[in-house]
Amino acid sequence: MLKLYDTYKKKLVPFKPIKKGKVGMYNCGPTVYNYVTIGNLRAYTFNDFLRRSLEYLGYEVTQVVNITDVGHVTMTDEQKKEVKKSGEKLEITDVDDGVDRMEKAARREGVSVLEIARKYIDAIFGKNYEKVKEFEQDGDFGKMNMLKPTHLPRATEYIDEQIDFIKRLEKKGYTYVTKQAVYFDIQKFKRYEKIVEQKFEDMVSGERSHSKDPDRKHPSDFRLWQLNQPDHALQWDSPWGKGYPGWHIECSAMSHKLLGQPFDIHTGGEDFIKLHHANEIAQSECAYAKPLANYWLHNAFLTVDGGRMGKSLGNAYTLQDVISKGFDPMDLRYFYLQAHYRSKQNFTWECLKDAANARDHLIKDLKTMMGEAQGKRIVSVQWKKKFMSGLEKDLNTCEALTATWELLRSDEEAKVIVGTILDFDQVLGLRLDKVKVTDVKMETESRKEVEKLIKQREKARQSKDWTAADKIRDELLKKYRVKVEDTVEGQKWGIDE
């Protein structure tokens, strides 16, 4: 039975979907103001892995990933300076009265907000993403071999739904209006204290306190609709005046429309637990008097070289950086699989190289097995069970990988090994089905050739013909990238990395 760790319940809970055999899942997606980083990609790969695991376990999944193209506001440079001066350390720079990330990017690049959205949507999802069934290789999601979500709604396409949602909250008395915005009155939702694990009277510091509206009643009141910002590029009419939606409301409105309420699983990075998701819960529960989602899953952050990742630190690597260094996106995918999603994972180029070597090794061994299997494939129910038992423990990808390696090294018949590992790849998503049998012959043949040369060299060594032994050693290195070492136990050889 599948067990998932629910962040707010703080424990592993057996998964029971609302409708038998079906899962509705909402994953908070990217704000399309820049290329996504390998930190963001950790979150999105986790979502993809979750989707694939659920499908492998037999569920039919409706997956929604939203595209934020308006309303995600961050601190202005002046606000950041002020915070620095105050000596306070802010991990999150999301505030309500800063600058819209999309607008900031448009200014930075000297183009319109719509052009910014187009550029980064293309980079993340691919140019044709709306028309194709599967992601193509021209976007990060496709390169990472992610399955295409059922819905990829853009916030700007759901303005009416967001306005209706706010109207509903207003009718129930959960909002108030100032010159700057329509606010959610957080103290009317008592459970908020439990969710963010803080009393209302203590919520005065941190990112919440850096929004400056003299008429705001409480530092945790957040903006549902922004008003009186004539310079903002995107504006819509609303019952409260021209403006644009706040960030949190889009997820509540779009999930309600596309999945209903409650739906099964909601995910995001751990930075969302006490802010974005707490606010989503507040809005949705108050609007509909029902929970928003039944299971809340959050991935831990990726650090780089042991520390925070950041644009200003020069280590906010993108997938393009990874590719430019000669890695395959599947190396990064393999790297993510090596850590449980709730554990912090540290990225270094060295670790990525280790992951790439392990993946190389996996493919080589699989090719050898494919050669032996001669096109035959059988899926072992027993090994499948073992693999699934890892997934069922709160999606333990490390265990799933271990099972894969154990099977590869087991003395099962080649057709069982090949058939079952290709079956596992529906979850791993490492494109193992692309391993070509035509390469296999070459591979087996060169392996045979290498073994022959090693034997010849052994003979040369025994007859103390050092010139011949050295010649063979050079040939092995040049022709096959095989490095030989003479040890007390005899010759040892391996691929020279």
Ligand code: AMP
């Ligand atoms: P953002 O575009 O900043 O809203 O982030 C998009 C998603 O990526 C969110 O779910 C974040 O929690 C997640 N995220 C951002 N940075 C990291 C990181 N370093 N490691 C893992 N997830 C991250």
Ligand code: ZN
């Ligand atoms: Zn969200």
